[in-house]
Amino acid sequence: MTRLLRSALCASLVVLALAAPVRPALAAPEGTLTWAVHISLAPTYFDPAETPGLITPFMVLYALHDAAAKPMPGQAFAPSLAESWNLSKDGLVWEFVLRKNVRFHNGETMTAEDVKFSFERYRGAGAKLLKEKVVGVETPDPHRVRFRLKQPWPDFMTFYATPATGAAWVVPKKYVEKVGDEGFKKAPVGAGPYKFVSFRPGVELVLEAHEGYWRKVPNVKTLVLKVIPDEATRLAALKRGEVDIAYSITGPLAEELKRTPGLTLKPTYMPFTSWLVPVEQWDPKSPWHDRRVRLAANLAIDRDGINQAAYLGLAKPASSIIPSQMEYFWQPPAPGYDPAQAKKLLAEAGYPNGFDAGNLSGDMIYGSAIGEPSVNYLNAIGIRVRLHLMERAAYYAEYGEKKLRGILYTGSAAFGNAATRLESYVIGGGRYVYGSHPDMDGLYSEQVNETNLRVRQQILTKIQQMAHERAMFIPVMETAFLNGVGPRAEVHGLNVIPGFAYSAPYEDLKLRKK
């Protein structure tokens, strides 16, 4: 046995020794910034054409690639690879003037062909819609691109130049045609501030500064994005200095982060609202059918309390299901916390002793932070609900198939504007809509092709006001995304671009001088 054990030990030592040099020999440590990323990085993130409608790929896109126009600090649509653009008087042609002498990582010059090619090969979220609306892309000269619309479309820039789609992000046409889609994901080439160095799917991505970036030469030589799925481990890595920025640290871990000398807690804000919706309001026999009951539920929840407990007071209590930073947002009056008034309303509605309201359902990942305290608050005024948390995939499947009853937790960080949010959650036919008001549906269809922005704003405001007056929802929180920053990062890029959750723009990041 000893012999066996010894040889087994030797074998494992050999394996260990072989595995040791896997860590890439990076440049001088002061030239490296490292992130602890909460989600798995996939090669599909390297190709803007495959942007799935999640914000996560933009974490990588902002480094590797650049777009004709994209959100930048202080600007929702900032000129990037395009210097300027304008809309023709008939509202049918968008013309973009491209920046000259922009080079991709492989040295090729970016031209209008690349922009057109990138738009046409785009097949991610919203692709169908974009391609329905845009009938043609023209390139009158190498620095000019025209998008011809079928009919006036007020939301063109919202879809083209924000993370709602990845269609504006430019890839080198010649290179993609040479290596193919698969080859491109293995060795992506872009026009962004950082070049691809190495990638282990779901494990680690290493990037290196692209010194020819048009905007400026990046300050930090090397970026490393490490995937660490467990929250507590991310904080441990940050504390030990293994990483400089750790994404998504919540609750008590965030408190600890805040207390730790040398570390700072940095919230970022995505267009992410959480709300509860009593889906039984459409059933005339349900107590929820009575507006007063829904108002009572709205008054029962102490949003500040939840904010303090889950987000250290860094989130924003929500009064609408539309994120306040979205276009066409209308700000309803602040939701109060008044359990006494809530009880009174319940009594007026005929439930002086409260009622059994069944389940408050939600998904395991996000539902518990809002769901658990909400259940307590609702019970406190006599709306007796039980928390029913489901696995995320199962929850959204059943929600979409309208199988759930009672109150449902919903959270959405989908990009777009107030109109796109309303479409998904308020207007009849939406995936998560259990019932709708015909007058609101009518108003909605009125504004779809409205090019007069003032009129459109008025209609969308009206719909939001109606949703508020009818107390269709119990908005709870505009969630904050809490992150930790270590002592080495001087410019961390968090919360610089409105609505963007991650560090960006990468070329601005800076390490603290020793």
Add this chain to the structure above:
Amino acid sequence: MRRFVLRRMAYAALSLILLSVTIFLFVRVTGDPTVLLVEPGASQADLEALRHDLGLDRSLVVQYGTFVRDLLHGDFGRSFYYRMPVLELYLSRLPNSLLLAVVAMAFSLIIGIPSGIMAAVRVGGWWDSGGKMFALLGLSMPSFWVGLLLILFFSVYLGWLHSSGSGTVLHVLMPAFALGWYFAAAHMRLTRSSMLEVLGSEYVKLARLKGLSELRVIAKHAFKNALIPVLTLAGINLVLMVNVAIVVETVFAWPGIGRLLAEGIAFRDFPIVQATVLLAGAMIVVVNLVVDVLYAVIDPRIRYER
């Protein structure tokens, strides 16, 4: 003997076919992966396009047919989430899992075997109960908790070891210990009972009669023989360690198969789940087959037992 081996192999193949159908159907009743690949609130058109893209709009029979056909060509399909060949992903993770499993096994045997021997030799003594308690403690503590405590102590408090990731010898120590400790109790128990059995056997009595010292009897005669079943179990557990270290790999961000599987399940990444489970199944079935055959070689009576 040959017939026995062939029959066993046929059984193994049958089990794997059964497993492939089970896993194929199982992943598909767990829900629609497209919902998870987009933000809630995405448009219906996007969902449908995605579903078509992933081939999920075809009938189950067609999907299974494609799955089996590709499988026979050694193609496990493309991951929904990573959008790359699953086999490539799997093979890039496998070495990490093997490394983790081997080191974990070393820990587990280092804890399990000595405590098992002590327990057998000094029944009821301090060593017996102390060793037993330590081995059992590993079984009693959920590994995510052990992992977190280790990280807090060795990474945050002492600052000695990397909290997570892979790359150096130091990276593997904590996850391997957390994983190995859990399995130590099984090895301890088997060592103990098999030592007791051997110590009670005729030839050990004979060795004692020859006047050999107790230490020699235990070390040379008893231990060697008692080791066979323990190593067999270790072999099987090694395969398990490669495949089921889901929790440990998640806590320590260890890039192994377990984490791949956990993600696969969380994202309903059918091809990943199918591949990891089938390959795990294949490993387990093969190891069982080898064990069965080896035992049959050692003890011919088994061949006639069905």
Add this chain to the structure above:
Amino acid sequence: MSVSPAPSPSPVASAPVAWRLPRVNLEGLPTVPIAILALLIFLAVFAEFVAPHNPEIGTLSQRFRPPAWLAGGSSEHLLGTDHIGRDVLSRLIFGARVSMIVGFMAVIFAGVVGTGLGILSGYLGGWVDQVIMRITDAWLALPALTFAIFLAAIVGPSEFNIVIILGIVYWTRYARVIRGEVLSLKERDFVRLAVVAGCSKWTIMRRHLLPNVLNSAIVLATLMLGVVIVTEAALSFLGVGVPPPKPAWGLMLADGKKGLMAGYWWLTVLPGLCIVMMVLAANLLGDWLRVKLDPQLRQL
């Protein structure tokens, strides 16, 4: 696991008498583990009367209160409160109930199914045996935790479903062991005699085989109790365990682990200790029973 060296008749199981309590010599009775289990069972049964607060309702403003003996603690919450202000002591007490229900029910469920199929498989042989054993093989090839996550995703998490899930996951462990025992038992004289005496297969299985494999099943059950409870905790960690706000120890541990680094150690250390105590007690009792009842049963 398939290490099944030909089982030789175990001395205790030799008496062919039907239905009798295992004759156990109480020497070395592990009193501490039994006391722990008894206490936990007591708490589980009388949770309503023992627990000072409602375990599922808390006040957000009262969150993260430390245990009474620390600065900032109060006798109102002896063991402090959790992240939404629920009383930890009450949750631990009710948690004993959830863990007991989940643990015992799952073990019994797995035991009944596994033992039944094991006896059928071992005694009837032929195609019945083939079918059951092939299913068992395929089952064993699915790593237990994977399988549990699947089932949790399919049927959705609830206390009851977790029982079913764990039962379905672990029945094969019994089936294998029991089948091995039956294979050797059926060659024994008392079974042969029963066949000669004209007993039906059903009678033989029920009256002669079942009582004789019961020892192994009981030993396995005690050992499995720990495995089941730890698995339940792992499921909670992965987000598919007993759903909140139920006070399950595994869930408390998984929930509270965030607080550990922030200094709210009581949220993990206490449920962790409860789990360790219960699993250790069950294992020590199981080990003792194994030595007493069935020295041949070596693994698990």
